Amino acid sequence: MNRRGFLHMGAMALWPVLGHTPFPQWKVYRQLHLFIVVDREDELACDLGRAIAHTLATELPESRAMVTRARDGFRVASLLSTKQLDVALVPRSQFTAWQQNEPPYDQLEPTVLQAIFSVGDYVLISRDDFLSDHAALVNQTLQSYL
Numbered sequence: 001m002n003r004r005g006f007l008h009m010g011a012m013a014l015w016p017v018l019g020h021t022p023f024p025q026w027k028v029y030r031q032l033h034l035f036i037v038v039d040r041e042d043e044l045a046c047d048l049g050r051a052i053a054h055t056l057a058t059e060l061p062e063s064r065a066m067v068t069r070a071r072d073g074f075r076v077a078s079l080l081s082t083k084q085l086d087v088a089l090v091p092r093s094q095f096t097a098w099q100q101n102e103p104p105y106d107q108l109e110p111t112v113l114q115a116i117f118s119v120g121d122y123v124l125i126s127r128d129d130f131l132s133d134h135a136a137l138v139n140q141t142l143q144s145y146l
Contacts, residue, residue, distance in 0.1 A: 033064040034138075036124070037076050037088045040069035048122055049089045055145045056138065063138075074104050080127060081111040087126045087138075095123045117142045 034056065038049040049067040056065035068085070070076045073094050079085045090098075098105040099113060112128040116135045124142070126135060 033066055034087060035066060035068045035085050037068050037070050037079055037085045039073045039076050039090070041072060042091070045089050045091070045122060048119060051146065052089065052117075052119075052124065052142060056141060059141050059145055060137065077105055077108055077111075080113075080125070081108045083127070083129075086130050087116070087124060089122055089124050092118070092121050092123050095125055119146060 034053075036049050036053050038045040040046065046067070046069060049069075053065040053067040056063045070079055073090065076088050076090060077094075077098055080088050095113070095115070098108075098111075101110065113125050114128050114130070114135065115123050115125055116130075117124040117139050119142075124138070
């Protein structure tokens with residue numbers, strides 16, 4: 001085998017490694033930041049989510065809170081039920097429908113949810129495995145500053 005062929009084979013072998021998403025780093029990044037997922041089609045939820053994330057990032061800097069947007073309400077539910085994200089801001093009607101396992105939420109893995117904070121017709125929710133101390137701290141902070 002000539003040198004050029006050897007280099008070509010080496011580059012081909014490294015190609016999948018170089019093009020791969022660093023998933024373990026993304027998982028760690030998600031654990032270090034409090035992502036609040038909202039439905040990007042719901043402008044009010046986006047605005048409230050930004051206000052909540054800003055308040056938490058300012059008052060609880062260790063939370064590193066930030067808002068992220070999912071393509072629709074069902075995707076928000078999917079991200080929580082699959083444990084990809086921990087906290088969401090959803091309309092109260094969506095929260096109720098999800099808790100009662102109504103369509104389309106009946107397509108998802110059953111998830112026990114808890115309300116952390118309410119603002120207007122929206123509820124900040126998480127799964128029941130979200131630490132209760134963290135949920136209480138988020139609730140107290142938001143009640144004090146919003």
